[in-house]
Amino acid sequence: xxxxxxxxxxxxxxxxxxxxxxxxxxxxxxxxxxxxxxxxxxxxxxxxxxxxxxxxxxxxxxxxxxxxxxxxxxxxxxxxxxxxxxxxxxxxxxxx
Amino acid sequence: xxxxxxxxxxxxxxxxxxxxxxxxxxxxxxxxxxxxxxxxxxxxxxxxxxxxxxxxxxxxxxxxxxxxxxxxxxxxxxxxxxxxxxxxxxxxxxxxxxxxxxxxxxxxxxxxxxxxxxxxxxxxxxxxxxxxxxxxxxxxxxxxxxxxxxxxxxxxxxxxxxxxxxxxxxxxxxxxxxxxxxxxxxxxxxxxxxxxxxxxxxxxxxxxxxxxxxxxxxxxxxxxxxxxxxxxxxxxxxxxxxxxxxxxxxxxxxxxxxxxxxxxxxxxxxxxxxxxxxxxxxxxxxxxxxxxxxxxxxxxxxxxxxxxxxxxxxxxxxxxxxxxxxxxxxxxxxxxxxxxxxxxxxxxxxxxxxxxxxxxxxxxxxxxxxxxxxxxxxxxxxxxxxxxxxxxxxxxxxxxxxxxxxxxxxxxxxxxxxxxxxxxxxxxxxxxxxxxxxxxxxxxxxxxxxxxxxxxxxxxxxxxxxxxxxxxxxxxxxxxxxxxxxxxxxxxxxxxxxxxxxxxxxxxxxxxxxxxxxxxxxxxxxxxxxxxxxxxxxxxxxxxxxxxxxxxxxxxxxxxxxxxxxxxxxxxxxxxxxxxxxxxxxxxxxxxxxxxxxxxxxxxxxxxxxxxxxxxxxxxxxxxxxxxxxxxxxxxxxxx
Ligand SMILES: Nc1nc2c(ncn2[C@@H]2O[C@H](COP(=O)(O)OP(=O)(O)OP(=O)(O)O)[C@@H](O)[C@H]2O)c(=O)[nH]1
Ligand SMILES: [Mg+2]
Numbered sequence: 001x002x003x004x005x006x007x008x009x010x011x012x013x014x015x016x017x018x019x020x021x022x023x024x025x026x027x028x029x030x031x032x033x034x035x036x037x038x039x040x041x042x043x044x045x046x047x048x049x050x051x052x053x054x055x056x057x058x059x060x061x062x063x064x065x066x067x068x069x070x071x072x073x074x075x076x077x078x079x080x081x082x083x084x085x086x087x088x089x090x091x092x093x094x095x096x
Numbered sequence: 097x098x099x100x101x102x103x104x105x106x107x108x109x110x111x112x113x114x115x116x117x118x119x120x121x122x123x124x125x126x127x128x129x130x131x132x133x134x135x136x137x138x139x140x141x142x143x144x145x146x147x148x149x150x151x152x153x154x155x156x157x158x159x160x161x162x163x164x165x166x167x168x169x170x171x172x173x174x175x176x177x178x179x180x181x182x183x184x185x186x187x188x189x190x191x192x193x194x195x196x197x198x199x200x201x202x203x204x205x206x207x208x209x210x211x212x213x214x215x216x217x218x219x220x221x222x223x224x225x226x227x228x229x230x231x232x233x234x235x236x237x238x239x240x241x242x243x244x245x246x247x248x249x250x251x252x253x254x255x256x257x258x259x260x261x262x263x264x265x266x267x268x269x270x271x272x273x274x275x276x277x278x279x280x281x282x283x284x285x286x287x288x289x290x291x292x293x294x295x296x297x298x299x300x301x302x303x304x305x306x307x308x309x310x311x312x313x314x315x316x317x318x319x320x321x322x323x324x325x326x327x328x329x330x331x332x333x334x335x336x337x338x339x340x341x342x343x344x345x346x347x348x349x350x351x352x353x354x355x356x357x358x359x360x361x362x363x364x365x366x367x368x369x370x371x372x373x374x375x376x377x378x379x380x381x382x383x384x385x386x387x388x389x390x391x392x393x394x395x396x397x398x399x400x401x402x403x404x405x406x407x408x409x410x411x412x413x414x415x416x417x418x419x420x421x422x423x424x425x426x427x428x429x430x431x432x433x434x435x436x437x438x439x440x441x442x443x444x445x446x447x448x449x450x451x452x453x454x455x456x457x458x459x460x461x462x463x464x465x466x467x468x469x470x471x472x473x474x475x476x477x478x479x480x481x482x483x484x485x486x487x488x489x490x491x492x493x494x495x496x497x498x499x500x501x502x503x504x505x506x507x508x509x510x511x512x513x514x515x516x517x518x519x520x521x522x523x524x525x526x527x528x529x530x531x532x533x534x535x536x537x538x539x540x541x542x543x544x545x546x547x548x549x550x551x552x553x554x555x556x557x558x559x560x561x562x563x564x565x566x567x568x569x570x571x572x573x574x575x576x577x578x579x580x581x582x583x584x585x586x587x588x589x590x591x592x593x594x595x596x597x598x599x600x601x602x603x604x605x606x607x608x609x610x611x612x613x614x615x616x617x618x619x620x621x622x623x624x625x626x627x628x629x630x631x632x633x634x635x636x637x638x639x640x641x642x643x644x645x646x647x648x649x650x651x652x653x654x655x656x657x658x659x660x661x662x663x664x665x666x667x668x669x670x671x672x673x674x675x676x677x678x679x680x681x682x683x684x685x686x687x688x689x690x691x692x693x694x695x696x697x698x699x700x701x702x703x704x705x706x707x708x709x710x711x712x713x714x715x716x717x718x719x720x721x722x723x724x725x726x727x728x729x730x731x732x733x734x735x736x
Contacts, residue, residue, distance in 0.1 A: 035336070036507075037571065039157055039342070042155075043155040044154055045186075048343065056375050056376065058375075058377060063573050065375060065470065069188050069189055071189060071576060073574065073576050074473070074574075076477075078572040
């Protein structure tokens with residue numbers, strides 16, 4: 001469950017809200033983690049397929065501030081790491 | 097007739113409730129400002145009705161104790177009408193709850209609140225279309241200004257009288273098929289239920305532990321039909337059934353939103369600019385420190401200016417009274433005690449209390465508290481907690497009682513216990529008046545600030561220590577950050593008044609009675625017995641005058657009493673003339689840390705149990721004695 005970036009060899013690193021680009025729309029691919037966190041995110045209107053945007057990341061591994069459906073939500077780093085996303089630009093870049 | 101206000105957190109339920117019931121439910125700009133339900137009788141359109149304000153819930157699956165309270169109310173009591181309050185500027189997400197409320201099959205009205213916010217964000221909502229999509233009346237409101245509330249309650253009254261029961265919206269076909277199967281099994285096995293079988297079926301398919309248990313305990317045999325339905329759903333979608341349902345509902349809600357709402361240009365103004373600074377990685381932290389220190393200074397400066405003339409006036413009153421009734425007689429002693437008591441309450445407590453409460457209300461209503469939670473999440477992790485705990489902690493500066501209640505917004509019981517334990521250490525507004533009036537006024541603001549810093553250091557250390565002992569890890573911060581908002585002045589005033597009234601109605605009578613009691617004790621020289629009994633602590637260990645002994649006992653009732661009784665016990669409001677700097681500091685440090693007041697003990701016992709309450713209280717005493725003794729030593733060493 002724990003994601004170790006070094007094991008991925010860098011290039012194909014899994015994108016999560018922890019390392020997604022700031023201010024760029026990203027699509028949620030997976031809500032990893034237990035049912036507790038997942039259903040909590042669901043109740044706040046965050047589902048697989050939704051578009052979210054990382055607004056800010058607090059320093060020193062602080063929480064991540066995201067915007068989803070016009071609402072801002074703060075997610076602790078541990079939670080942010082569990083939300084796998086992709087940038088649309090990344091995807092089109094791959095097909096090109 | 098019972099109208100129940102239900103909706104997502106921070107949508108304006110309590111604001112609407114207060115508009116019809118008088119200001120009695122606290123409102124604030126952060127999710128989770130109400131953690132208990134509030135009931136009030138109100139005359140609505142000439143009829144006697146009962147209005148209920150529930151804590152906010154994001155969905156009918158609860159994640160914390162406050163949500164559980166709302167959920168239990170909805171499922172176990174009969175609402176004649178559900179008034180679903182929606183934040184119009186977050187329509188899609190709000191509708192996810194609306195769809196679930198419709199499934200309860202009760203007459204319902206939707207209040208499309210925060211219309212002003214929606215307009216600001218360029219969102220236009222076709223109200224009639226929304227009403228026909230949902231099958232319930234929709235009324236546009238601006239709760240804060242009381243707009244649309246008459247129409248809202250008129251509609252509520254109408255659906256109540258006609259008993260218009262809404263139809264739930266339909267999910268996609270596979271989900272509906274599964275639902276039909278399970279609902280059939282449920283209704284075959286359950287003679288009567290307060291909530292529709294379809295609703296229970298949804299909860300079962302969602303594998304919601306709360307509602308599933310509710311049914312399971314009654315032992316409903318579903319002949320494996322539930323398991324089969326779950327299996328089929330999961331096979332068809334490749335997802336767990338809870339995700340299938342919530343995903344399907346999500347799509348449904350956003351489908352409705354797409355059809356009824358059009359998005360124009362949103363207005364970007366000062367709020368967005370300020371918010372960027374407040375949350376920016378570089379400026380967020382420093383600004384927070386600036387805001388808090390500024391708050392501290394503003395309250396202190398204002399309080400000091402208000403205090404001086406009041407104290408002088410009461411001193412003159414006491415003097416002229418001494419001429420009329422000679423001190424030393426019973427009447428003279430008691431009267432003098434009363435004047436001292438009242439002057440302590442009016443002249444010393446109020447000047448600091450009022451600005452402080454206003455300042456705190458400002459922090460709550462602007463929406464700064466959840467931002468502090470964001471900024472401090474990191475720090476809280478050091479204590480094995482997460483940022484959300486900042487909200488109860490900050491409320492603790494107002495009063496420990498609502499602060500302990502506010503721990504209900506935390507998801508895990510462990511976090512609640514831990515946060516409760518450290519929350520009672522936060523100096524409440526009563527203790528703050530002690531800090532300001534003793535240390536701030538006589539030693540200077542820097543000294544007062546140092547008491548707060550010391551307090552925070554102790555809390556940090558204690559939190560880290562306790563976290564190591566209490567197993568389990570904080571699940572991580574998930575917190576909605578509401579928009580910044582300029583507080584409405586009337587709301588600010590009403591809120592300050594609500595806290596102040598509590599001081600006047602409960603503390604003042606107690607204060608005056610205590611003053612009279614102390615007067616009698618003094619007259620009978622019984623105070624000396626108590627003081628002598630406490631002197632090993634006060635005199636020997638802490639180096640204070642013996643007269644401080646009784647004040648500490650009165651302080652258990654309410655913390656303001658220590659200050660007021662001190663004035664009386666020492667016989668002067670000019671405490672700085674009687675106590676040395678070392679004594680002022682030692683006394684204040686002791687008062688800040690020792691024993692929660694009786695009201696706090698009572699609420700703690702209710703919320704976390706007697707066992708926790710006992711050990712937490714014990715720790716407060718140990719810390720108070722240790723730190724106060726250390727303060728005395730430090731002063732002695734430095735030769736002050
Ligand atoms: N702009 C605007 N603000 C509003 C309106 N109604 C309420 N507010 C503000 O929104 C904030 C939240 O209101 P509350 O009444 O506390 O919300 P609630 O639904 O009771 O929240 P919880 O108890 O946390 O579930 C407060 O700061 C209100 O002043 C409105 O129509 N427009
Ligand atoms: Mg409320």
